[in-house]
Amino acid sequence: MAADSTGTDISRQAAGGKPTGLWAGIMRVFDLSLGQMLWSRRTVFMGLVVAAPMLLALLYRILHASFGDPELNGQAVRGTTLFGMTIWLLYLRFIVPILGVFYGTALVADEVDDKTITYLFVRPIARRAILLGKYLAYLASTLCVVLPSVMVVYFLTTPFDLSAIARSFPALAKDLGLLGAGLAVYGAVFAFVGTSLKHPLVLGLVFAFGWEQLALSIPGYLRRFTVIYYLQALVPHAMPQDSAMSLLQGVFREVPPALQCLGWLAVIWAVFLLLAAGTIERREYVLEQ
Amino acid sequence: MTMATSTDARPVVEAEHLSKWYGQVIGINDVTVSVPAGVTGLLGPNGAGKSTFMKLMTGQLKPSQGVIRVLGEPVWRNPAVFSRIGLCPDQDSFYDRMSGTEWLAALVRLNGYDERRADEAARRALEAVDLVEAGGKKIGSYSKGMRQRVKLAQAVIHDPELLVLDEPLAGMDPIGRRRTIRLIREWGRQGKSLLVSSHILHEIEAMTSSILLMHNGRILAEGDVHQIRELIDEHPHTVYVKGEDPRRLARAFLAEEDVLSLQLEQEAVIVQTARPDAFYSRLTELAASGEAGAVGEVTSPDDNLQAVFQYLVK
Amino acid sequence: MPIHDQGYRHYGGHREAPGRAWTVIASAGIRSMAGKRKFLGLLLLAWLPFLVEAIRFYLVANFPQASILAATRESYREFFDYQAVFVFFITIWVGAGLIANDKRANALQIYLSKPLTRAEYVAGKVSILVVFLLLVTWVPAMLLLVLHMLFQGSLSFIRANLVLFPAITLFSFVYVLLASFTVLALSSLSNSSRFVAILYAGAIFFSDGVYGVLYAVTGSSALSWISLGANLRQVGNIVFRMKPLYPDTPWQVSLLMVIGMIAVSMLILDRRVRGVEVVS
Numbered sequence: 003m004a005a006d007s008t009g010t011d012i013s014r015q016a017a018g019g020k021p022t023g024l025w026a027g028i029m030r031v032f033d034l035s036l037g038q039m040l041w042s043r044r045t046v047f048m049g050l051v052v053a054a055p056m057l058l059a060l061l062y063r064i065l066h067a068s069f070g071d072p073e074l075n076g077q078a079v080r081g082t083t084l085f086g087m088t089i090w091l092l093y094l095r096f097i098v099p100i101l102g103v104f105y106g107t108a109l110v111a112d113e114v115d116d117k118t119i120t121y122l123f124v125r126p127i128a129r130r131a132i133l134l135g136k137y138l139a140y141l142a143s144t145l146c147v148v149l150p151s152v153m154v155v156y157f158l159t160t161p162f163d164l165s166a167i168a169r170s171f172p173a174l175a176k177d178l179g180l181l182g183a184g185l186a187v188y189g190a191v192f193a194f195v196g197t198s199l200k201h202p203l204v205l206g207l208v209f210a211f212g213w214e215q216l217a218l219s220i221p222g223y224l225r226r227f228t229v230i231y232y233l234q235a236l237v238p239h240a241m242p243q244d245s246a247m248s249l250l251q252g253v254f255r256e257v258p259p260a261l262q263c264l265g266w267l268a269v270i271w272a273v274f275l276l277l278a279a280g281t282i283e284r285r286e287y288v289l290e291q
Numbered sequence: 292m293t294m295a296t297s298t299d300a301r302p303v304v305e306a307e308h309l310s311k312w313y314g315q316v317i318g319i320n321d322v323t324v325s326v327p328a329g330v331t332g333l334l335g336p337n338g339a340g341k342s343t344f345m346k347l348m349t350g351q352l353k354p355s356q357g358v359i360r361v362l363g364e365p366v367w368r369n370p371a372v373f374s375r376i377g378l379c380p381d382q383d384s385f386y387d388r389m390s391g392t393e394w395l396a397a398l399v400r401l402n403g404y405d406e407r408r409a410d411e412a413a414r415r416a417l418e419a420v421d422l423v424e425a426g427g428k429k430i431g432s433y434s435k436g437m438r439q440r441v442k443l444a445q446a447v448i449h450d451p452e453l454l455v456l457d458e459p460l461a462g463m464d465p466i467g468r469r470r471t472i473r474l475i476r477e478w479g480r481q482g483k484s485l486l487v488s489s490h491i492l493h494e495i496e497a498m499t500s501s502i503l504l505m506h507n508g509r510i511l512a513e514g515d516v517h518q519i520r521e522l523i524d525e526h527p528h529t530v531y532v533k534g535e536d537p538r539r540l541a542r543a544f545l546a547e548e549d550v551l552s553l554q555l556e557q558e559a560v561i562v563q564t565a566r567p568d569a570f571y572s573r574l575t576e577l578a579a580s581g582e583a584g585a586v587g588e589v590t591s592p593d594d595n596l597q598a599v600f601q602y603l604v605k
Numbered sequence: 606m607p608i609h610d611q612g613y614r615h616y617g618g619h620r621e622a623p624g625r626a627w628t629v630i631a632s633a634g635i636r637s638m639a640g641k642r643k644f645l646g647l648l649l650l651a652w653l654p655f656l657v658e659a660i661r662f663y664l665v666a667n668f669p670q671a672s673i674l675a676a677t678r679e680s681y682r683e684f685f686d687y688q689a690v691f692v693f694f695i696t697i698w699v700g701a702g703l704i705a706n707d708k709r710a711n712a713l714q715i716y717l718s719k720p721l722t723r724a725e726y727v728a729g730k731v732s733i734l735v736v737f738l739l740l741v742t743w744v745p746a747m748l749l750l751v752l753h754m755l756f757q758g759s760l761s762f763i764r765a766n767l768v769l770f771p772a773i774t775l776f777s778f779v780y781v782l783l784a785s786f787t788v789l790a791l792s793s794l795s796n797s798s799r800f801v802a803i804l805y806a807g808a809i810f811f812s813d814g815v816y817g818v819l820y821a822v823t824g825s826s827a828l829s830w831i832s833l834g835a836n837l838r839q840v841g842n843i844v845f846r847m848k849p850l851y852p853d854t855p856w857q858v859s860l861l862m863v864i865g866m867i868a869v870s871m872l873i874l875d876r877r878v879r880g881v882e883v884v885s
Contacts, residue, residue: 047804058818087818091821095814103803111799112797115799203803204694207802
């Protein structure tokens with residue numbers, strides 16, 4: 003075996019591999035995790051969840067083709083209205099937060115529970131690369147499933163009319179952007195929750211479906227400590243009034259400028275992702291025997 | 292194929308006043324030890340602290356107190372050192388949906404290997420543990436022994452200098468155990484350093500004579516098992532002598548001062564002596580002369596780790 | 606002197622009759638959860654609405670100015686709505702891992718190798734959840750009724766609303782059994798309690814969301830049977846002899862959906878609770 007002047011065995015580095023840089027480590031973990039996330043039973047759940055709005059849109063399309071637009075209080079309910087409600091009631095209020103909670107809290111927690119995290123921690127990559135690689139895999143998986151489903155719903159609810167599509171396409175683009183931003187931000191927030199707290203799922207559900215809904219219905223500053231406040235301000239559709247909570251939130255709704263919302267969302271995303279990365283670097287994971 | 296070896300005479304693991312506690316429970320208690328290069332057995336009963344020590348050594352746990360260095364480097368939050376260490380953990384957990392080859396290749400890519408080299412390394416590692424034929428099957432369908440072997444494969448795939456094997460023979464059948472022990476000895480001969488933990492004494496004896504004994508989070512003894520035995524001179528050495536006339540043998544033994552106790556059995560006498568060397572040479576003379584009848588068998592149930600351990604723990 | 610045998614001795618004491626093994630599973634599970642401080646904290650928090658209501662009853666009974674806050678039959682129905690969020694979190698916390706954790710630890714084989722039927726195993730597990738859920742539904746509701754009577758110093762309200770005793774009991778049991786069997790069935794489908802919790806949360810929120818869209822589009826509550834929560838709320842109103850919440854959906858349909866859900870859950874449990882799982 004060759005030796006350099008310091009007496010170190012040169013072949014040692016070649017044999018053991020070299021410590022992997024941060025970005026390379028992130029991409030390698032991304033490769034490993036993407037396949038696991040996409041082809042797991044959890045993705046069946048994600049698929050079912052995004053299939054429902056598509057089925058609703060298909061039903062609307064069939065009914066519209068057979069009977070014309072349905073009527074509500076003597077007024078025709080247009081496809082664009084249905085699309086807007088689906089964005090509000092299904093995607094924004096449910097699909098995006100629940101996927102953020104589910105995948106975000108489980109990024110590392112699943113591997114800890116399964117005790118497979120050891121194999122990743124004893125590789126020459128920084129722990130934060132593991133978290134960030136898994137986060138990217140989560141983002142890629144969810145964007146690949148959710149955004150196409152939104153497009154399907156859009157094309158099923160929008161008339162086959164170039165001018166109608168042209169009129170509503172900017173709204174679609176905004177919707178895709180805000181849902182993507184929502185997945186990214188919720189994922190980052192719950193990644194931090196998952197790396198730092200016990201019972202992250204319960205706390206995640208409390209935050210997404212308890213705290214956020216409550217804070218929006220109370221006037222004042224509290225709503226700024228939610229993600230949904232900034233996301234809702236970006237929605238280009240009218241807010242539905244389907245329940246008492248929605249009515250209350252509608253009454254107290256504020257719509258800050260879009261750039262401000264995007265700025266705050268970016269800050270939340272960066273801060274929580276950094277916190278999550280910092281936590282995984284410092285935290286000990288004691289696996290149950 | 293070049294082999295990564297630990298050619299320095301420096302210890303591969305150095306711990307100084309190392310302690311680790313989990314709340315009120317002490318896992319490792321003020322351990323100061325240097326593990327030399329070569330194959331070292333880490334021996335102790337369940338709960339002795341072996342796994343905790345290995346986890347501290349592989350950066351999975353942070354010391355509550357003290358220092359631990361592996362291959363001359365601190366290990367907590369130092370991922371670079373893991374290119375030189377391979378760990379076979381005790382838990383039986385895998386990505387069950389991946390095949391053995393896929394899993395190994397994916398893990399070794401985290402060591403900086405490109406795709407082609409990763410596939411080659413996976414194939415070589417599977418060959419080493421005799422799992423080539425099962426490499427394409429999902430790990431979820433593997434037997435317990437196969438799972439242990441694929442775990443060993445991921446530990447050794449990147450050709451590390453130091454292998455840390457936590458109960459590597461657990462769940463293996465006798466053939467698998469023998470094969471793995473042979474592998475461990477071969478890796479040791481190739482110049483790798485290995486730290487192998489077990490609570491099964493004869494397994495460790497079959498791999499190495501260099502041991503670390505642990506109990507209740509402390510190191511009881513370290514070194515060659517025979518040297519350790521010799522150091523325990525206040526504990527009598529037991530010799531089992533089977534002969535034609537045990538009573539005549541007993542009378543002959545009683546005459547010597549170093550014989551501390553005798554126990555007669557039907558065809559044998561069990562002697563406890565404070566000076567085993569002197570006793571054995573006298574026994575040889577006695578057997579040769581035939582004064583106390585024919586001597587059929589002489590064994591020492593003491594000259595093994597079990598006896599050593601039991602003396603130290605008492 | 607007789608020498609006593611120091612070897613293995615067969616148990617010669619009293620044995621419970623077969624069919625009681627479920628009580629062992631139930632009591633072990635209850636003790637295990639009761640030992641967790643955070644869970645006890647959640648249980649305590651779940652009694653906050655009871656405290657608020659109790660204070661309200663006291664004020665009404667002692668301050669004539671507070672008479673506008675007087676409790677009615679509807680108040681008891683609404684109490685279950687306040688408790689819904691606690692029922693949700695307790696169901697997830699206790700129920701998600703009940704069978705999933707056993708599957709993960711390969712403990713089902715061990716359980717079912719004992720003289721324990723699958724029905725007893727399921728009964729034991731369900732009992733754990735039922736006990737905690739009744740502790741935050743039936744028990745505080747009944748206590749409120751008793752407190753109401755004590756603060757009022759008369760039986761007039763009770764006499765006028767005799768239906769409250771059976772209504773509270775019936776609705777509590779329907780609510781608790783639906784939540785328990787649903788989450789237990791989901792728990793039997795996976796090794797991961799986290800996945801089960803999300804499936805349960807998904808089933809509740811998503812079905813509500815889908816109904817919300819359909820209601821917004823059609824303006825009719827005829828499709829309220831899609832929503833698990835809506836079915837339960839509808840049944841609750843009927844049990845308390847109130848107007849149906851979703852007038853376009855017959856209450857019988859909602860009841861059928863609730864019973865159907867429990868039946869489907871039991872079917873899933875029957876298929877999934879097995880000692881050996883064949884992996885193809």
